[in-house]
Amino acid sequence: MAKVEDEVGRTALDDEVEPTAAAEIAAPPEILAESLGQYVRAWGRRVAGGESGALPVVFALVIIAVAFEIWTQGLFLSPQNLVNLFIESMVFMTLGMAEIFVLLLGEIDLSAGYILAVSAGVAGLLVQKPGPDWPWWLAIVTALVCSGVTGAVWGLLVSKLHLPSFVVTLAGLLIMWGVMLVMLGNAGEVSVASRILVNQHVLYQIVWGNIPPVAGWVGLAVLSLLFAGFTISRDFGRRRKGLVAPPPGLTILKIAFFVAAGIAVVAVCNVNRGSAVVVLAGVPWVVPIVLVVLLLWVVLLQRTKFGRYVYAIGGNPDAARRAGISLATVRTWAFALAGVTAGFSGILYLSWQGGTSTNVNGGQYVLYGVAAAVIGGTSLFGGRGKIAQAVLGGLVIGAIYNGLYLQGVQVQWQLIATGLVLVGAVLVDTLSRRGTLSGSATRI
Amino acid sequence: MSSAPGSESPTPGAPGSALVSPGTQPLLQLRGVDKHFGAVQALYHVDLDLPAAQVTALCGDNGAGKSVLTRCIAGIHQPDRGEILWSGKQVHLRGPRDAADLGIEVVYQDLALADNLDIVQNMFLGRERVHRGLLNEDSMERAAAETLRNLKVTTVRSIRQPVASLSGGQRQAVAVAKAVMWNSKLVLLDEPTAALGVVQTRMVLDLVRTLRDHGLGVMLVSHNLNDVFQVADRIAVLHLGRKVAEGPAADFDLQSVVEYMTTGSAHR
Ligand SMILES: Nc1ncnc2c1ncn2[C@@H]1O[C@H](COP(=O)(O)OP(=O)(O)OP(=O)(O)O)[C@@H](O)[C@H]1O
Ligand SMILES: [Mg+2]
Numbered sequence: 001m002a003k004v005e006d007e008v009g010r011t012a013l014d015d016e017v018e019p020t021a022a023a024e025i026a027a028p029p030e031i032l033a034e035s036l037g038q039y040v041r042a043w044g045r046r047v048a049g050g051e052s053g054a055l056p057v058v059f060a061l062v063i064i065a066v067a068f069e070i071w072t073q074g075l076f077l078s079p080q081n082l083v084n085l086f087i088e089s090m091v092f093m094t095l096g097m098a099e100i101f102v103l104l105l106g107e108i109d110l111s112a113g114y115i116l117a118v119s120a121g122v123a124g125l126l127v128q129k130p131g132p133d134w135p136w137w138l139a140i141v142t143a144l145v146c147s148g149v150t151g152a153v154w155g156l157l158v159s160k161l162h163l164p165s166f167v168v169t170l171a172g173l174l175i176m177w178g179v180m181l182v183m184l185g186n187a188g189e190v191s192v193a194s195r196i197l198v199n200q201h202v203l204y205q206i207v208w209g210n211i212p213p214v215a216g217w218v219g220l221a222v223l224s225l226l227f228a229g230f231t232i233s234r235d236f237g238r239r240r241k242g243l244v245a246p247p248p249g250l251t252i253l254k255i256a257f258f259v260a261a262g263i264a265v266v267a268v269c270n271v272n273r274g275s276a277v278v279v280l281a282g283v284p285w286v287v288p289i290v291l292v293v294l295l296l297w298v299v300l301l302q303r304t305k306f307g308r309y310v311y312a313i314g315g316n317p318d319a320a321r322r323a324g325i326s327l328a329t330v331r332t333w334a335f336a337l338a339g340v341t342a343g344f345s346g347i348l349y350l351s352w353q354g355g356t357s358t359n360v361n362g363g364q365y366v367l368y369g370v371a372a373a374v375i376g377g378t379s380l381f382g383g384r385g386k387i388a389q390a391v392l393g394g395l396v397i398g399a400i401y402n403g404l405y406l407q408g409v410q411v412q413w414q415l416i417a418t419g420l421v422l423v424g425a426v427l428v429d430t431l432s433r434r435g436t437l438s439g440s441a442t443r444i
Numbered sequence: 445m446s447s448a449p450g451s452e453s454p455t456p457g458a459p460g461s462a463l464v465s466p467g468t469q470p471l472l473q474l475r476g477v478d479k480h481f482g483a484v485q486a487l488y489h490v491d492l493d494l495p496a497a498q499v500t501a502l503c504g505d506n507g508a509g510k511s512v513l514t515r516c517i518a519g520i521h522q523p524d525r526g527e528i529l530w531s532g533k534q535v536h537l538r539g540p541r542d543a544a545d546l547g548i549e550v551v552y553q554d555l556a557l558a559d560n561l562d563i564v565q566n567m568f569l570g571r572e573r574v575h576r577g578l579l580n581e582d583s584m585e586r587a588a589a590e591t592l593r594n595l596k597v598t599t600v601r602s603i604r605q606p607v608a609s610l611s612g613g614q615r616q617a618v619a620v621a622k623a624v625m626w627n628s629k630l631v632l633l634d635e636p637t638a639a640l641g642v643v644q645t646r647m648v649l650d651l652v653r654t655l656r657d658h659g660l661g662v663m664l665v666s667h668n669l670n671d672v673f674q675v676a677d678r679i680a681v682l683h684l685g686r687k688v689a690e691g692p693a694a695d696f697d698l699q700s701v702v703e704y705m706t707t708g709s710a711h712r
Contacts, residue, residue, distance in 0.1 A: 031562075031604045243585050244604040303578045308561075312569055315558035322556045323570030324541060383560035 036249030056428055057375055057392045060421070061399065068403035076403055079271035083284065086265070087207055087352060089398025090286050091116075091345050095369025096376060096390030097297060098341035101334045103373055104301075104314045106382025107158060107165035109335065111172030112342035112369050113362030115150055117180045119143040119346025120356040124190040125183065127199040136199040144343045150176065151339020155332035165335075173363065181358055189357035192350060206289065206351040210282030213270040219288065220262045228255045286348060293344060297387045300337075310334055314383030342369075364415075371418060372397050375425040396421065469532050470495040471630050471661040472517065472548070477526035479512055486512040488686045489526070493678075494630060499652060499662045501672040501693070504682035505705050510665045511553060513682065514632050517663075518550040519543035547629035551619045551636060559608040563600065564588045566607055567622045591625050592617075595654055599647070613644025620651055630661040637671050649675050669698055683708035 033039035068076035075081055095112055102109045126132045126139035134142070154172050158165045184190060192200040211219065231251055239245040246254075266283055274280030301307035309330045312320040321327060350356050376393030378385025397418060404414045470493035479487040486509045494500050494517075504510050515521045517528070519537035527534050530546055537543050543550075557566050564581070567588045573580040589603055597617045600610065607615060616636055623631050633652070637645040652675050655662050666672050672679065673693065680690040681704040688708045689696070703710040 031602045238582065241582060241586075243582055244602055299578070305572050305574060305579065308565060308569075308572060308579065311560060312558045312565075315560035316556070318554070319556040319558045319566075319569065322540065322552070325570050383558070 031244060031246075033247050033250075035247050036253070039247055039250055054377060054389070054392065056425075057377060057389075057396060060375070060396055060424075061392065064396065064399045064403065068399070068406070072403065072406050075406055079268045080273045081402065081406065082268050083273060085395075085398050085402045086269075087284055087286060088402055089394045090207070090290050091348050091352065091365070091394075092368050092372045092397040092401075093290060093390050093394030094293065094341055094345035094348060095365060096372030096394050097294070097387050098338045098345065099366075099369045099373040100378050100385055100387050100390055101297075101301075101310070101338040101341065102165065103370075103378050103380060104310050104382060104385055105331060105334055106314050106380075107331070107335075108169065108370065108380075109151070109154065109165065109172075109338050109342070110169040110366055111150070111154065111176050111362075112169075112338065112345075113360075113364065113366030114173055114176030114180060115147050115339055115342040115362075116346040116349055116365055117356065117360040117362045118150075118176050118183065119147045119343035120350040120353075120360070121180050121183045121190065121346075122146055123203065123347055124192055124350050124356050127192060127197070127203060128190065129197055129199075133197075133199065136202040139199065139203070140347055143347060144340050147343025147346065148336045148340040151342070152332055152336035154339070155335025158335065159328035159331035173366070177362060180360070180362070184356075184358050189355060191355035193354035203347070203351050204354055205285065207284055207286045207348060208351070208354075209285045210269070210280070211285060211288070213282050216266045216270055216283045219283075220266045224255075224259045224262060227258050231255055286351070290348075293341070294388060294391065297337075297341070301387055306330065306333065311383055316383075345369075367422070368397050368401075368418065371422040371425065374429060375421060377429075379429050380426065381429075393425075471531060473529040473532075474513075474517070475527045475529065477513075477516060477523040477528070479509075479516060479521060479523050486685050487516070487523070490682070490685075490687045492680055492687060492690065494661050494663050495678070496629065496661045497656055497659045498677040499656050499664055499675050500678040500680060501676035502663055502665045502680050502682065503667070503669070503672060503701055503705055505667075507684075508682040508705075509685040510682055511634055514550065514634050514663070514665060517543065517548060517630075517632060519548075544626065544628075547627060548632070549623035549626060549628040549630070550632045551616075551623050551634065553634040553638070557607045557615060557619060557622075560606060562606050563592075563603045563610075563618050566618060567591070567625060569622075571626070587625070588621070591621050594658075595621055595624070595651055597621060597651070611644060612640050613647045616640065616644070616648050617651060620648070620655070624655060624658075624660065628660065630663070631655055632663045632665070634665045635667065636664070637666065637668060645671065669701055672701070673698065681705055 033042050065077065095116065098112050099109060120143075123139045123143040126134040126142060127136060150172070154165070154168050157163050157168045192203045194200040194204075231254060235245050235251040236248070239248070265287065269283040269287075270281050272279050272281045301310060309320060309325050312323070312325060313327055313330055317327060320330075349360070372390050372393035373385065374380060374393070375396050376385075376389030376391070378389055378393075400417050400421065401414060404417060472494040474490055474492040477487055477490045477492075478485070490509075490513060492500075492502075492513070502510050502513065512521060516523050517537075519540045519542050522536075522538065528537060529535070535542075535546065537546075537548075540550075558569065561569065564585045568584045573583050573587075575583075585603060592598075592600070592603065595617070597614075600614055600617075607618060610618065620631070620633070620636070636648050636652075640648065649671060652662055652664060656675075656677075664672070664676065676693045678691065679693050679696050679701065681688050681701060683704065683706075686708065689701075689704045689710070700710040
């Protein structure tokens with residue numbers, strides 16, 4: 001076990017007060033590095049020390065993609081299938097986002113899968129004709145409100161009565177399962193696949209409607225400019241004001257990565273997946289919709305007091321309490337927001353399936369949601385994680401689900417494969433936490 | 445923000461209190477403070493003066509009541525009997541907010557920092573600056589950097605590194621900086637050097653001197669008599685909840701303090 005030595009920028013002035021190698025690993029490299037080269041070296045040390053950030057999940061994605069591409073003889077990475085994969089992953093991503101709200105607090109929400117089911121049921125039933133025949137937007141809002149209130153109830157039980165969230169939301173899982181069965185009644189299913197009823201068709205088009213290819217490119221260009229403008233003005237502005245900022249090379253790299261990913265997605269989606277006669281191409285609407293939700297939640301968690309308090313409570317509840325933060329309020333809101341986000345994934349599910357039925361396996365979905373969050377790099381122990389990590393995590397789950405399905409593999413093997421990936425993710429989380437806590441991150 | 449504590453208390457820094465020169469009127473005085481928890485009497489009739497621009501060391505063996513006394517001044521416990529005077533006027537501290545509003549800040553024995561947050565985030569925890577609903581990170585970072593510079597805390601690499609990546613002494617420095625950011629007049633430090641090595645202890649003691657030189661009143665709770673004699677201007681000793689000695693540090697030597705701490709009296 002050799003201590004990591006030969007630190008960047010260590011000067012003669014530093015004495016014993018200098019943080020240890022382990023501490024160095026715990027600090028994000030973009031904070032300490034002055035240049036891209038230093039960044040890469042610091043990052044390499046971190047990976048070697050077990051604090052690997054997004055690396056394992058990107059690595060896992062590449063392995064999965066290559067393996068399935070070979071196994072399915074080129075089917076997996078075909079544009080047609082990649083679009084399917086994006087669409088399927090959206091539900092896992094949004095469920096992952098829902099879980100991150102509570103995982104950051106060190107809590108868990110096991111009911112998210114059946115909140116999804118109930119939300120899909122509520123929205124679906126409200127646009128039936130004959131029936132309520134509500135406008136589509138009112139149906140969506142109602143479903144989201146119901147989901148949020150449900151989450152808030154779990155939150156109140158957890159924060160006011162100090163019940164463990166595991167038990168509260170396990171009970172919630174059963175309750176929402178029952179509610180869904182009652183709601184869907186004897187028919188046991190509800191459809192929104194009608195092409196004549198406008199309100200059903202709008203819901204259906206969320207996932208199955210496509211942005212015209214040209215509009216897709218224009219949208220990407222606008223988005224890229226906005227992203228580049230914002231990132232540059234922030235990073236370089238901070239640098240100019242003498243505040244801590246990432247090295248300029250890293251800022252450029254970030255923008256390049258964003259643009260490249262955007263081009264890849266739009267290019268893949270704009271390939272004709274229909275026939276020569278019936279052209280089917282374009283980015284599904286669900287992609288920008290999920291992006292907007294992601295952006296909202298990123299701002300909420302990274303740029304507001306509420307978000308700061310969520311992290312503080314997850315990191316050290318006593319410190320938060322002494323700082324005058326109302327733990328109960330923050331916790332309740334976090335559960336409510338987790339509920340809303342799970343409800344949102346229910347809307348996506350309804351659209352994706354063109355309806356919903358009593359067969360929705362909410363127990364399995366919630367585990368996929370937790371898996372997406374943890375695989376993405378969110379800690380089960382609270383305080384560490386970012387909402388955007390659900391995107392990568394959701395893609396991993398979506399890829400396994402999609403690839404095995406493509407290969408006609410039975411559902412039991414899908415379960416086993418996903419379970420193994422989850423165990424791997426938890427292992428990484430636990431090991432890196434142990435390394436940080438014991439203060440003895442070492443090279444093996 | 446929150447309402448003013450004890451209605452009759454003067455605003456800190458108001459002309460009335462500024463006229464009183466330090467030395468004649470202590471910043472904070474305890475008069476006959478009692479505190480019990482069920483059958484346990486933690487404090488018996490404690491009198492204590494904490495003057496501005498001086499370091500008062502509070503010594504005592506384990507369980508002597510040092511932390512309880514600290515928490516009474518911090519507004520976390522309310523004394524059963526006795527009074528607390530701030531610049532000569534009686535105040536009622538009903539919670540930590542009341543104490544903070546007067547300018548009393550506490551660095552707790554267990555620090556109360558969130559490991560996953562960075563230095564700036566910790567220093568502003570609960571008092572974030574916001575601009576149109578969003579956190580004003582630039583302004584907070586500048587203020588935090590300035591405070592650390594004033595305290596001559598220069599060993600941290602980056603003010604944006606998570607507290608988990610700091611050494612014990614650096615964490616202590618952040619906790620102290622957090623406490624003095626808010627125009628505080630009196631800083632209570634509960635065992636600030638308990639877990640530290642030689643170099644880091646020296647760094648924290650330097651910090652304590654810097655605070656005093658800036659005119660703040662400091663109460664330093666400590667077991668370590670070496671530290672006490674290095675920085676204290678005044679020494680007070682608690683023994684089983686009673687204050688058994690108080691006076692200028694020059695009136696004590698190592699042996700007499702040890703005797704007070706262990707037996708409650710010194711024969712000289
Ligand atoms: N919240 C509480 N409830 C009941 N008893 C308490 C409480 N806080 C302190 N005590 C008791 O009051 C006495 C004084 O405790 P205190 O924590 O002030 O000791 P201390 O001088 O700080 O000791 P140490 O050096 O170990 O920190 C102890 O007997 C302790 O058990
Ligand atoms: Mg104590």
